[in-house]
Amino acid sequence: MDAIFEATLQVLSSDGLIRLNTTRVARRAGVSVGTLYQYFPNKQALLYAVLERHLAKLTAAVERACNESRQCSVETTAETVVRAYLQTQLAHAEISPALYRIALELDAREMIERAVQQSSSVIAATLSNSSGVRLEDPGLSAHTLTAALYGTVPAFCHRVLSPENGIEAEKQLTIMFRSYLTAHQGYTEQDRR
Numbered sequence: 001m002d003a004i005f006e007a008t009l010q011v012l013s014s015d016g017l018i019r020l021n022t023t024r025v026a027r028r029a030g031v032s033v034g035t036l037y038q039y040f041p042n043k044q045a046l047l048y049a050v051l052e053r054h055l056a057k058l059t060a061a062v063e064r065a066c067n068e069s070r071q072c073s074v075e076t077t078a079e080t081v082v083r084a085y086l087q088t089q090l091a092h093a094e095i096s097p098a099l100y101r102i103a104l105e106l107d108a109r110e111m112i113e114r115a116v117q118q119s120s121s122v123i124a125a126t127l128s129n130s131s132g133v134r135l136e137d138p139g140l141s142a143h144t145l146t147a148a149l150y151g152t153v154p155a156f157c158h159r160v161l162s163p164e165n166g167i168e169a170e171k172q173l174t175i176m177f178r179s180y181l182t183a184h185q186g187y188t189e190q191d192r193r
Contacts, residue, residue: 059119
């Protein structure tokens with residue numbers, strides 16, 4: 001399976017989404033097309049699995065970042081989560097545009113929503129335990145931040161990001177997260193009125 005997934009990423013990178021087919025992937029993976037079809041009945045199933053695996057890596061990165069920043073300040077949490085998410089997203093920067101198109105082509109909203117919910121839950125738990133701050137609704141704050149992260153990053157991954165742009169994106173997203181969390185510290189019901 002790992003060989004098939006890696007081969008799919010390689011074919012996406014070298015040939016692009018339009019030219020990707022099961023024959024090319026099987027050849028690159030060193031398996032027969034019949035073997036590939038035992039796991040994935042068609043190209044769409046293969047692409048769905050690649051996207052699902054990518055989202056699992058993103059949620060795992062967010063979870064590791066949250067575990068690393070438990071009991072830290074919200075600023076540290078914001079920085080750690082943004083960095084982990086972007087490093088994972090940009091680890092295969094050359095195929096990010098293809099992954100973005102796969103998500104649109106497969107109408108993967110439910111799959112993406114599951115990843116967002118999973119990340120949001122972990123971020124909420126971390127924000128609830130952050131030092132020196134009390135957010136009125138850590139769950140809502142986490143959902144807002146996660147939606148921004150999962151929504152913003154793919155929007156600018158429709159093209160390959162240079163390393164310099166990846167660094168700038170990390171800075172901008174960290175500022176956005178920190179600003180949001182800082183603005184919501186001590187935010188009370190009275191402030192809403």
